[in-house]
Amino acid sequence: MLTKELLNKYTPVVGLEVHAQLLTNSKMYCTDQNQYGSLPNTNIGVITLGHPGTLPMVNRKAIEYGIKMGLACGCAISRHNYFARKNYFYPDLPKGYQISQDKTPLCMDGSVDIMLKDGSQHSIRLTRIHLEEDAGKSIHLDHEKDTLVDFNRAGVPLIEVVTEPDIRSSEQAYALLTEIRKLVRYLAICDGNMEEGSLRCDANISVMPKGSDTFGNKVEVKNMNSIRNVQRAIEFEIERQIMLVEKGETIVSETRTFDAIAGVTHSMRTKEDLNDYRYFPEPDIAPLHINEEWINQIKAEMPSLPQQLFRQFTQEFGLPTYDAQVLTDTKEIALYFEEMCKNTSNYKAASNWMMGPIKSYLNELTLHIKDFPLSPKQITKVIAIIDEGKMSFSAAAQKLFPELINNPQMQPIELAKQLNLLQESDLGMILPLIEEVLEQYPDKVAEYKSGRKNLIGLFMGEVMKKSRGKADPKATSKLLKEKLEA
C-alpha cells in the first residue's frame, strides 16, 4: 500500500501529449468532409485514400485554429512551417505515413495556468503545438474474422499539444487537461469530447526520489477516454512505480494501456520494439509561411479566454474566486455573464442570479444556456428593480423570474406591476401609514420610548399589512425609527 509517508519520499513527474481534432469543415489535406458519425467510409475521396498520384493540399483553417491555440497559450508562432512525414505501416494509415510536423512545430513554448482545489496556482510549460492528420479507425467486430477499417477519420486535422514534464500530481494533470479542454472550447476549435475521441490524451509518467533532479525511467500511458481516467491512470502509475522502486526494481521504459474497469495499466510494448518513424521533410507540401498580417487578423478575432475573464471577474468586478471559477467554466455562461455586466454594475448580484436562479432553472430542465429564453438585459433589469428597493430578491427569484420566463418579451417592471409585486419606497405613501399605526397603538409607542426597542417589529408588521406588502421594508424601518425617536 502506498502510504502518505511513502508518497512523500518521491516526486512524480508527468508530461501530457494532448491531441485535439479540429472543427474544420474539411480534412487537413483535402476537401473531404470532416464529420464525426457519418456512415463508415463515406467521407473518403482519392486523397484521403492515398491513391497513387494524389498530393496533399493544406487546409488553411486548420492552420488558423492551430495558431489560435498557440496564441491562447502564449506560444511563439513559427513563421516558416515545414511538414514532415512520419513513416509506419498500419492498415488505417492510407499512405503508409502520417503528415505531421517535426523540426518546425507551428507553435513553440508557451504555458497553461491551472488552479487546484486548495487555491494553489501552477503554470505548466508547453514544449510545442503542432499540426498533423488523424488516422482511420480499425474496427474489430466480435463476429467478424477480418479487421474492418473506416477511413472517415483518416486525414481529420489534429493539433498535438505537448507539455514539458512540469506536472507533479494526478490532480494537476486533471486540472491541466480540464483547462486545455476549456481553452479549445472557448476558441471553438475542438468540441473537447473525450468519449468520442475528439480530445485524446497520453501521459508520460515517472517518479524520482524527493530532492533529486534526475528523472526516473518514464512510462507512456495510453487509452484514457475521460479526464477522470487520466487522473486515475496517473494515480495508479505513480503508486505502481513507487512500489517497484521501493522493492529495488527498475522501471521499464514502455508503453502501457489503461484499463478503466479494473483501474490498472497493462504493458503494451517496450521501447526496444519501438518504431523508427524515419521522419523527413514532406516534399509534397510547399513550405508554409505565416506573416504578421495573418497573425494579427487571427489575434483580432480571438474571443476572451477563461483566464482573462477570471482575472476580470475577480479583479475588476471584485467577485470571489469561487464565483469567477464557476462563471468561467464554460464559455457561454461566461459570455452571458459578461453581457449582464455591461448593463449593471452590481456584479455580485449578476453573479448570484447566474449561479442561483438561472443555473437551477437550466439544471432542472437540463438546458444549455444558449436555450435560455431570457436575455442578459432582462435579468439586469430585474436586478435594477431590486436595487431600487422596489422588490426583494426572493420575490423576484420566486415569483417574477418564472413568470418572466413564460413571457420573455415583457418588460420586467410591467410584469412586476401586473403581478402586484412592487414595493413602495415612496415616503409620501409610507408616512401616512406609519402615522396611522402610531396613532392606533399609543401605549406601545410609550413602551418603545421607554426602552422596548424590539416593538419596532410590531409597527413594521402593521405598516406592511396596511400597504399589503408593498412598502419597502428598508425605507419603512428607517422612517419608523425617525418618528419614534423624534
Added chain:
Amino acid sequence: MKAYTALAEIQKGLAKGEVTVVQLVRHYLDQIEQKKDLNAFVHVFEQEALERAQEVDQRIAKGNAGKLAGMVLGIKDVLCYKDHPVQAASKILSGFESQFTATAIQRLIDEDVIIIGSLNCDEFAMGSTNEHSTYGPAKNADFPDCVPGGSSGGSAVAVQAGLCLASLGTDTGGSVRQPAAFCDVIGLKPTYSRISRYGLIAYASSFDTIGIFTKNIEDNALLLEIMAGKDDFDSTASQQPVPKYSQHTQWEGKARVAYLKETIEHEGLSPAIRAEMEQVLNRLREEGHHVEPVSFPLLDYVLPTYYILTTAEASSNLSRFDGVRYGYRAEAQNLDQMYTQTRSEGFGEEVIRRILLGTFVLSASYYDAYYTKAQKLRRLIQDSTREIFKQYDFILLPTTPTTAFELGKKLQSPIEMYLADLYTVQASVAGIPSISIPVGKDEQGKSIGLQVMADFFQEQKIFAFANELISLQKTHVNTL
C-alpha cells in the same frame, strides 16, 4: 496518308480537308498494331480515341476546336487518366484504374488532344533501360536488340517509331532525356514545379517532373505551354506566369555557352559522343557564339546525392502500396505476412532495391550520415550550377555517356546502369530545366543526344537555342 511529324503540318492538313482526325487516329492505331513487337504501348484506348477523334473533327468543322486539335498523344503508365488503367508497370497495381485525371492531362484534353494509349516504362519510373517492367522490355525502334533507355522508354519509342505524334514521360533523374537521346527524338525535362505533379504516380517527389517527347521544338513548346502553371491540387507547383513558349522558338543573337570540363573528360564517356560534342562546340564558335569550358568539380557527387535522396523519398512514397485498399494483395495469415508477401511479390527487384536503400538512409542511426549530408550536397550542387548561369546562358553537355546498348547488358550491374544517368542527374538535383536533342550518330548509326540546360524557368530560351542547334546541325549535315 502522309506521315506527319509536326502539329503545324497536321493542322494545315486538317484546315485544308486533306486529312481528318479520325484518319490520323486510324493511322496511328495501324502503326501501333504493326509495330507491336516494340512493346511501347501497354494499353491502347482504340475505341475511345476514335470517338474522341470524331468529336474533334466536328469541332474543327464548327470552328471551335482547341489548340491541340490533331495532336495524338501517348502517356507514360505513371500518369493518371480517369477510368483508365494505370499501374506504373508494376504487378502491385495489377488491375488498378485511376479515379481521377492528372491536372496536366486534363489541360491537354481541354485543348482537344487525343490520348491514344499508355506507354511502357520501368516499374515506378525506376530504371534506365525500360527492362524493369511487368510488361517486359520496350525495344529501340532503330535497333530492336537495344534498349530504348528509361525509365520512359515506351514514350520515347512511340515517338521515334511514329506510333503517335508526341508523348508524355516523367523525368526524375533523366528518364525523359536519356531515352530521347537513345531514340533520336527531343525530350524535355522542364524546371521542377513548372508542371503540376497531381496525377503523376510519385517516385521521388522533390525531383519528379512530367516531361515531353516530340520530333520538333514547336510541338514540345506548345505542350509545355498548355500543361504548365499553378494548380490548387499541387502546392509545390510554381505560381510563376507561363510564357507563350510556342510563339517564340527562334534564337536571335549570340549565346554565352559553357560546357563542363569534367563531363567531356570523364573516362566513361564514349569517344564518338566526345567527338560529336566537340564538333558541336566548334560549330557554335564558328557561328560566333561565346563558348567556354567551366569546371564543375562536384560532378562525382551528383549520382550519390541523387540516389540517396530519391530512394529516401521513394521508400516513403511507395509505402501506400500495401495491399490494403487497392492493387495486388497476397494471400496471408496475418497482417505482417500480408504486408511482406504483398510487397515482396508485387514489387520488382529494382524497386525493392531502392526501397531498401531509401529505408536505410532514413533510419535513425544513418540519417545524418546520408540523408542530411545529401541534402546539403544538393544545395551545393544547385548553388554552384546556378553560379554558372550568372555568366552563361546555357550549359551544354552530353545527355548520356554511351549510345543505346544491348538489352540485358547492364541488367546484372545496377551500378553500371546508374552511370547511364551520370549527365542527366545534375539538372534533376538542381531542379533546372534541360532538354535533350539529337545531334548526330555514332559509327553504328545510333543516335547521340546533347543536353541544353539553363537556369530556373528559362524554358523559352532553351527551346530557341535548341532550335538553333538543330538547324546548325542540319546545315552541317547538308554541307557534308
